[in-house]
Amino acid sequence: YLFTRPSVKAAHSLGCDLRIVSDANMFLIESILKHLGIREYFSEINTNPSYVNEGRLRILPYDDFNKASHGCSLCPPNMCKRIQDSISEKAKRLIYLGDGSGDYCPSLRLKEKDFMMPRKNFLLWDLICRDPSLLKAEIHGWSDGEELEQILLHLINKISMEQLLHGFVTFAHG
Numbered sequence: 001y002l003f004t005r006p007s008v009k010a011a012h013s014l015g016c017d018l019r020i021v022s023d024a025n026m027f028l029i030e031s032i033l034k035h036l037g038i039r040e041y042f043s044e045i046n047t048n049p050s051y052v053n054e055g056r057l058r059i060l061p062y063d064d065f066n067k068a069s070h071g072c073s074l075c076p077p078n079m080c081k082r083i084q085d086s087i088s089e090k091a092k093r094l095i096y097l098g099d100g101s102g103d104y105c106p107s108l109r110l111k112e113k114d115f116m117m118p119r120k121n122f123l124l125w126d127l128i129c130r131d132p133s134l135l136k137a138e139i140h141g142w143s144d145g146e147e148l149e150q151i152l153l154h155l156i157n158k159i160s161m162e163q164l165l166h167g168f169v170t171f172a173h174g
Contacts, residue, residue, distance in 0.1 A: 005038055007149040010144035012041040014059055014156050017092075019043055023102045025050040025059045047076060074105040081106040093157055096137070097148070098124050112172045115155050 018041055022029060027050040027082060032166060033039040050059045063080035072080040081102060086139040096103070099119035104127045107116045114137040118124045125141060132139060140155065 003105065004145055005036055007152055008036075008038045008041050010153055012158055014160055016095075016156060017043050020045045020047065021078050021106070022047045023081075023147055024048065025057075027057055027059075030147055032073065036044075041146065046081075072105055074108075075102055086112075093159055094137075095152065097116070097152070100124055101127060106126070107137065112136045114138070115140060117148070117151060120144070120150075 010017065020029060020042055022045075025048045026045065027134055029045055030039065033042065042100040046062065048059050048062045050057055052058070063077070063079055075081065079102065094114040095117060096106060096110060096114065097117045098107065099122040103118070103124045104105075107118070107124070107128065110116055116128070116135055116137040116139050117140065118128050118141055120143045122139045128135060128139065140151050142151050
């Protein structure tokens, strides 16, 4: 987890709806977010459920592949990161950060107005580099936490300015 408290707080203060979609588990993610003091900035966490039983961590699959397939051949059987399923507003723009092969499926679902931020020299980066034309979203690779933060804040500011200008133009002509 390379995001920093300042980048999370800045993104939240600029009106971003921060969500986590991870193939990890709830216990791990909640522990990290609470330790960093940033849990309250995330509106949603989609991950494998987990609980502690008799001192042992038990992790369940997000998608119960024993009952039915989630229908995605690109993702692991326990979880397809269907990010767009939970975002219904037409005006929403996504900035998706990822590094693993399980992030490839959602990157292919992003729209032209969206941004994909793959971590360089990880599985997702390799998959995207094979044929970047398969992605509709604008691609911004990053290598470390500092670069991630710079790119992320730049994109958030870019989106904010576009919305501000669009709002001004619409108002001026309306």
